[in-house]
Amino acid sequence: MIEQRTHDTSLEGCGSGLVVIARNATGEIVTRITSRHDLVGARETARSVLKLKADAICTEVHRNEGPSSDYHQPPLAVIQREHLLAEPTQAS
Numbered sequence: 442m443i444e445q446r447t448h449d450t451s452l453e454g455c456g457s458g459l460v461v462i463a464r465n466a467t468g469e470i471v472t473r474i475t476s477r478h479d480l481v482g483a484r485e486t487a488r489s490v491l492k493l494k495a496d497a498i499c500t501e502v503h504r505n506e507g508p509s510s511d512y513h514q515p516p517l518a519v520i521q522r523e524h525l526l527a528e529p530t531q532a533s
Contacts, residue, residue: 458505459483462512463490463497470512471497475505480517487520498522 461483463472472494476483480502487500501516 459517460503460505460510460512461487461490461500462503463487463494463500465496466498484518484520487518488525491520491522491525 459476459478459480461472461474461476462470465471472490474486474490476486478486483502487502491497491500499519499521501512501520502518503510503512503514503516506512506514
């Protein structure tokens with residue numbers, strides 16, 4: 442009998458695997474979320490993390506390098522808290 446997976450959460454070997462990380466004022470990673478979204482979706486996740494994580498001063502989107510990566514490579518996108526606060530809000 443062959444076991445079939447309907448939901449594989451592993452991103453290893455997945456070329457589009459991205460990770461969103463949040464850093465505090467000392468540069469320490471305080472949150473790490475893996476994502477199967479494209480870059481646009483990962484950026485939206487990064488904005489949400491920045492809004493929800495009080496001690497985060499920036500979020501970054503990286504290619505998924507592995508579970509223990511320190512992400513020393515340049516990020517694909519960076520969102521600073523001050524940039525998030527400067528974004529215009531949509532009026533209803």
